[in-house]
Amino acid sequence: MxxxxxxxxxxxxxxxxxxxxxxxxxxxxxxxGGCEVGERPLPYGNAPPAQRLSGQRLLAQYQCGSCHAIPGVAAIRQSTRGPVLAAFGRRSYIVGQVPNRPDTLARWITEPAALVPGTPMPAMGVSPADARDMAAYLLALE
Ligand code: HEC
Incomplete structure (x- = not known):
């Protein structure tokens, strides 16, 4: 088990x-790896519900789903150019390199190449506040 x-x-x-x-x-x-197993709570899954809801809406608005499969977030056209983001709250690392925390994930969303130079993930013009909300939603995915 x-x-x-x-x-x-x-x-x-x-x-x-x-x-x-x-x-x-x-x-x-x-x-x-700091991975949670079984029924243990997610390490950063407890952001306020209103923030998570805002993040869920923003992920759809910015069409992050055009490259990523994200549970609960619809996309007009879905491709698999980016990794699946299911259970992202249980990931220890962003793209296997950067510790997965609210601050690092928000930074990744605003400016991915600042954390991982040469990454194929584009900067989408997301504001830091919007990125924090998106990170709150993604970190609550289990
Ligand atoms: C044009 C396609 C594309 C779009 C649009 C896109 N991404 Fe990505 N994303 C990628 C790719 C490709 C990677 C893998 C990057 C790497 O391996 O360096 C990635 C990686 C990620 C990761 C880390 C995944 C992992 O497995 O660790 C997260 C989180 C993420 N993207 C969130 C977002 C969010 C939030 C948005 C919307 C603001 C978004 N992405 C928009 C292509 C995209």
Whole structure:
């Protein structure tokens, strides 16, 4: 049960953790990566409901879903150019490189190349306030 719950987490972890997972240390890898397992609460999933709702609307408004599959967010045309953002609240890292927290995720959304130079994710002209709301919604996805 714990190993099953940890699997999606380990799949997104950096290679060293992936190796540990392959060695049958799924639970250990999940804990080392700050991954939550089972019924434990999301580390940053408790933003006020109004902020999360605002983020959900903004994600649709900016059409982030044109590149990402995001639970609860519709897109006019969906492509798979970007990674699936399901269960993003349980991710330890943004694109496997940047610790996934409210401040770093909001920064990523406003200016992805500032965190990961050369990333194919475009800057979408999102204001810092809007990005914080979007991050609140994404971090509540489990
Ligand atoms: C043109 C396509 C495109 C659009 C539009 C887009 N993204 Fe992305 N996004 C990407 C790509 C490609 C990546 C992977 C970047 C990398 O690997 O460096 C990414 C990565 C991400 C990640 C990290 C995913 C992971 O697996 O760690 C998040 C979060 C994210 N985008 C959020 C957003 C939000 C929020 C918006 C809307 C404001 C948005 N994206 C709009 C293409 C897009």
């Amino acid at each position: 714990a190993a099953f719950a940890a699997a999606p987490c380990a799949a997104h972890a950096p290679p060293s953790r992936r190796t540990a997972a392959a060695a049958g240390l799924l639970m250990l890898a999940a804990l080392a």
